[in-house]
Structures are given as C-alpha cells and as structure tokens.
C-alpha cells in the first residue's frame with residue numbers, strides 16, 4: 043500500500059512520523075500550488091466547497107506520484123462535509139484512477155467501520171502496542187507543530203528580526219520530518235524553545251491583538267489563506283488562532299471534548315443554540331472569548347459558500363455590535379486574489395489603530 047492524503051498545514055510531517063512506524067509507505071502530495079487548485083476546480087462540481095477542490099487536487103497529485111491508496115476523513119454534516127469523501131471517491135473513479143479510497147468516517151456512524159478504517163490505515167495489522175507507539179509520537183508531533191505556529195503568530199510582532207524567527211521554526215519543522223524516536227523528538231523540542239527564547243525582542247509591548255476564527259481548512263492552511271497571519275504579524279499585530287487540528291481530532295471523540303470547545307459553545311449559546319456544522323458555533327464562541335480577553339479585532343476566515351460560516355457570519359454582526367469588536371470577514375475560494383485581501387487586511391489594521399488612539403484620547407491617557 044502506498045497512501046496519499048490531503049494537506050492541512052503540517053499534517054504531512056505528522057503522518058510522515060506515524061506511517062513509517064506502522065510500516066505503511068506514504069506518498070505525500072506535492073505542496074499546494076496553483077496547479078493543485080486548477081486540478082480540483084476542473085474536476086469538482088462548480089459549487090463544491092473550496093477545501094473539497096483543493097484536497098481533490100492533492101489526491102490527483104499524490105496518485106501521479108505513485109500512490110495507490112487515498113486516506114480521507116469523513117464528516118457528519120449537516121453541512122457538505124457529510125458527503126465530501128464520497129464525492130471525491132466518485133470523481134477519482136470517473137477520472138479512471140484505480141485506487142483504494144479509505145474514508146475514516148466519524149465514530150458516530152459506528153465504531154466498527156471506524157476501527158475497520160483505522161485497521162486499513164495501519165496496513166491491516168492492528169497490533170495495539172505498535173499503533174500506540176506510533177500514535178503517541180505522532181500526536182506529540184502534531185501538538186508541537188501547533189505550538190510552534192502559535193509562537194510564530196505571537197512573536198512575529200515582538201521580535202527584532204523576523205527572518206530569525208522563521209529560521210528557528212522552519213528549522214524545527216524540518217528536523218521533525220526526520221525524527222525517529224522519542225528522545226530525538228525531545229531534543230528538537232528543547233532546542234527550538236531555547237532558540238525561540240534567545241531571540242531579541244522589541245522594547246514596546248503594546249501591540250494590537252487580533253484573533254483568527256473560522257472554518258478549519260481556510261483558517262489553518264497558510265498556502266490557501268494567503269498567509270494572513272504572517273501579513274498581520276508583519277504589520278505589527280499580535281495574532282492568535284482559535285482553530286486547532288489537534289483539538290479537532292480530540293473533539294471527534296465525545297468523551298475527549300476539549301475545555302476550549304465546551305467553553306466556546308457555552309459562550310455562543312445566547313446567539314446560536316444549534317449545531318450548524320463545521321466550526322460555526324466555535325467561530326461565534328471564540329469571537330466572544332476574544333472580545334472578553336480584550337482583543338482589538340477578529341479576522342473571520344471561511345470558504346466562499348460555506349454554510350456553517352455563513353450562519354456564523356450573520357450572528358457575528360450582532361456579536362460585533364454587542365461587544366464593540368470589529369470583525370473582518372474574508373471569504374476565500376479559487377477566485378480570491380492576494381492583492382484585494384492584503385488591501386482589506388491593511389485597512390482593517392488601520393481602523394484598529396485609530397480606534398486604539400481614539401480610546402486612549404477619550405480616557406485621557
């Protein structure tokens with residue numbers, strides 16, 4: 043079995059650790075480029091969600107590299123994620139690709155098919171100690187990659203030399219690609235934290251603070267969202283992203299629901315009581331949390347036509363008024379252009395700066 047999978051930020055690093063330990067060969071798709079998007083757009087239905095198109099492009103490019111199996115996560119709806127995998131499977135068949143499509147459906151559809159899919163993904167050999175060892179290291183790596191990106195967002199506005207910051211983080215990510223043991227992993231982690239803490243910081247610390255909310259794929263995948271976090275950081279903004287792949291994985295299991303998720307849902311309750319699919323409720327709850335934590339603004343990232351985020355967007359209009367918190371909505375699809383996005387983000391930061399000055403003056407500081 044030679045398996046390929048969709049890109050999602052550093053998922054290729056995590057799966058690159060997981061699968062060789064399980065004895066499964068993986069064929070990562072090449073990094074997302076305009077070709078990936080063109081392939082997806084050409085073969086997917088026109089009104090399909092943008093992430094479906096990009097991940098379809100990943101599959102085709104992975105198959106072109108020699109993959110004979112595709113791994114894809116299934117969804118529960120009520121949005122279109124409920125039939126993503128099935129559509130992609132049919133499209134690949136129509137294109138004449140003779141590949142095994144392994145869909146890891148949500149356990150709510152039954153634990154038996156869920157474990158069956160995991161067993162296939164583990165190369166048919168579900169030896170508990172082997173899987174435990176592989177999953178444990180891969181999980182630590184996933185959490186660590188997210189911690190590194192959290193640091194990158196937070197420190198970009200604070201460090202004197204941003205290139206050094208990128209060098210430390212990208213260097214740690216590269217080293218992770220070759221990691222084979224727990225001790226090696228710990229060494230990389232220790233070195234990265236020590237290098238990060240040694241970076242020279244600016245004297246000021248009164249940065250604008252912006253939170254990122256939205257649909258997981260667009261909010262996380264920097265090759266699709268035009269690196270909006272980097273852009274904000276370069277404009278001198280402290281950035282925090284409420285969306286996390288590790289939490290998404292945990293929240294798949296009802297008993298493991300994370301504290302952040304439960305809190306966000308509780309905060310959103312006065313505005314949105316029902317599950318609307320995807321990250322709709324989380325978007326609302328996280329925006330309220332950012333308002334309570336004194337953030338200056340929120341950037342809402344979502345795929346154009348994403349149903350849960352369109353519901354969230356309409357709710358956020360009221361949330362923004364109630365908490366006096368500016369929210370910038372950025373819908374992204376294959377027609378989105380970088381120049382327009384950059385202009386909107388720059389104008390948004392301008393507004394936030396003026397508000398800060400206005401309130402300082404009003405408070406007589």
Ligand code: SF4
Pocket residue numbers: 091092093121122123124126257319320321345347348349350351
């Ligand atoms: S969350 Fe949005 S983008 Fe994702 S599948 Fe649902 S509708 Fe599509």
